[in-house]
Amino acid sequence: MPFALYFLALAVFVMGTSEFMLAGLLPAIATDLNVDVAAAGLLTSAFAISMAFGAPLMAALSRRLPERTTLLSCLLLFAISHATAALAPDYVLLLITRILGAVSNAGFLAVALNTATRLAPAHLKGRALAILLAGTSAATIAGVPAGTLLGAHVGWRSVFWVIGSLCLPAIVAVFMAVPVSRAAGAPADRAPQLITELAELFTPRLAGTMLLAALVNGGTFAVFTFIAPLVTTTAGLAEPWVPLVLVLFGLGSFAGITVAGRVSDRRPVAVLATGGPLLLAGWIALALLAERPAALLALVFAQGFLSFALGSTLIGQVIHAATGAPTMGGSYATMALNAGAALGPVLGGITLSAGFGLLAPVWVAALLVALAMLISLVAPQLLGPRPRR
Template identity: 35%
Template structure:
C-alpha cells in the first residue's frame, strides 16, 4: 500500500481521538467551567451536528480544489479547532473549538476515501479505504484511553493540545507523502464541479447506500452509547472496568475494519448481507448476554467487529455508484454515519426513559440494523432488474 495512506491514517487517528475522548473528560470539563455534566454533554452533540453539517458544506466548497490541497486545509482547520479548545477561557469558546474541529471530520474522510481509492488498483479500493479508517479504529483502542488518562493526570487542556499536535503530524504527512498527480481532483486539475457532484444524488442506489449507512452503523451506537450503565448495572461490572471493555470494543472495530476492507473488494454485497445480518443478531443477543459478565465481554468486541465490517463496503458502495463525481457523495455518507449515531443514541435514550431498562437500546439497534439489511436486499434486487432491462446489442 502507498505511504500516502499512512498520512491519511494519522489524520484519521487524530480525528477519531478528538471525537470520542471528550466522553471520558466530561467530569473534568464540567468542573472547570462550573456546569453540570448533562450541560457539558452538548460538547458531544455539537461535534456530531458539526460533522453532519460540515461534510456536505466543505466538500461542496472544495469541489474545485485539488484533493491534496483540500485535505491539507481540512487538517489545518482540525488543528485550529483543537488548539482553540485547549486554550478556551470559557465554555462557549470550548464548544466553538469543538464545532470548528468537527467541520473537518466528514469532508476529510469523504475526500480521503476518494483519494485513497484513487491511489490503488481497482481491485484494492476497499482495502485502501479500510487502511485509512484504521486510524479511526485504532484511536478507540489507543488514542481515547490514552487521551483520557492524560486529561485526568495533566488536565483536559493538555489532551486537546496533544490532539492538535497529532493533527500537525497528519498535515505534514499529507504534504510530504500524498502525490499531487494529475487526475480528477487528485492533483493539479480540479474536480468535476458542484453541479455534477449534486447530480449523483439522483441515483436511487446512492440514496439506498446512505440509508443503509444511517441504519446499519447507527444500530451499533444505540447500544454502545449506553455501554457504561449497561455494564455497571445489569452486567455488574465495576466502574473501572468500563475502560477495558471499551478497549475490547475498539479491538473489534480494528479487526472488522480490516476484514471488511479485504472482502469488500471481492464480494461487496454478500459481505454487507453477512455483516449486517450478524450485527443484528449480535445486538439481539446482547439483550441477554448483557446480564452476564463473561458473555458481555465476548459480545462487545463482536459488536465492534461486525459494526465496522460494514464501513468499507458502504463507503465503497457510494464511490462505485458515483464514479464520475464521488467527492460530495462520499463526504455526505460520512455525515450519514454520524446522523445514524445521533438518531440511534436518541432512540436508545427514549426506550430507557420509557422504563424498559438499560438493555433495551440493544433491541433498538437490532431493529435498525435489520432494516439496513432489508435495504441491502432491495438495492441488489433493483440493480439486477436494471441490468436485465438493458437491451443487449445484436451481433
C-alpha cells in the same frame, strides 16, 4: 499500496480519537460543566451532525483546490478548535469548538476517501479504504482508551491539548506524502459540474446505500456513546474497566475492517448479507446479557468486528454508487457515516432521559439494524451488484 495511504490513516487516527473520545469522558465533562450525561452526549451528536453537513460543503468548496492544500487546511483548523476546546469555560463554547472540529474533520475525510480510491488500483479500492479507515479503529484501540485514562488522571481538558498537539506530526506527514498536483477528487478540466454531482444524491442506488450505512452506523454510535455507564453500572465493573472495554471494541473494529477490506472488493454482497443478521443478533444478545461481565466483554469485541466490517463495506458501496460524482463521492460517504453517528446518540439520549434504563441505547441499535435489514430485503439491489451468471 501507495505509502501516502498510511500517512492519511495517521491523520484519520488523530481525528477519530477526537470523534470517539467523548465516550470515556462524558461523566467528567458533565460534572465539570454542570450538565447531565444526556446533554453531554449531545456533544457527540453535534460533532456528527456537523460532519454530515460539513462534508458536502467542504468538498464543494475545495473541489478545484489541490488535495494537499485542502487536507492541510482542515488539519490546521482541527488543531485550533481543540486548543480552544481545552480552554472552554462553559458548555456552549465547548459545543462550538466541537462543531468547528467536526467541519474540518469532515472536509479532511471527504477528500481523503477520494484520494485513497484514486491512488489505489481499481481492484484494490476496498483494501485502500480499509487502510484509511483502520485509522479510525486504531483510535478506538489506542487513542480513546489512552484519552480516557489521561482524562481520569489529569482532567478531560488535557485530552483536547494532546489531540491538538498530535495534529502537528500529521500535518508534516501529509505535506510530505500527498501529491500537490491533483485537484480534490478529479482533475479540474474533467470534473463534472457541481450541480451534476449533487444530482447523484437523488439516484435510488446512492440514496438507499447511504441510508443503510447511516442506520448501521447509528446503531454503533447509540451504544458506543453511552458505553461507560453500561460497563460500570449495568455490568458492575470498576471504572478502570472502561478503557479496557474500549480497547476490546477497537480491536474488534480493526479486525472487522481488515477482514472486510480483503473480502469486500470481491464479495460485498456476501459480507453485507451475512454481517447484517449477525450484527442484529449481537445487539439483542448484548441487551439481554450485559449484566454478565464475561458476556459483555465478548460481545463488545464481536460487535466492534461486525459493526465496522459492515460499515466499511457499505462505505465502499456508497463510493461505488457515486462514480458519477468523482469530487463529491467521499463527502457522500462521510455524510452517511455521520448522519448515523448523529442519529444514534440522539435516540440513545432520548430513551435514557425517558427512563427506559441504561440498556435502552442497545435496543435502539438493534432496531436501527433491523430497519436496515428490512430495507435491504425490500430493495436487495442496494446491497450491490450481483455476480453475472
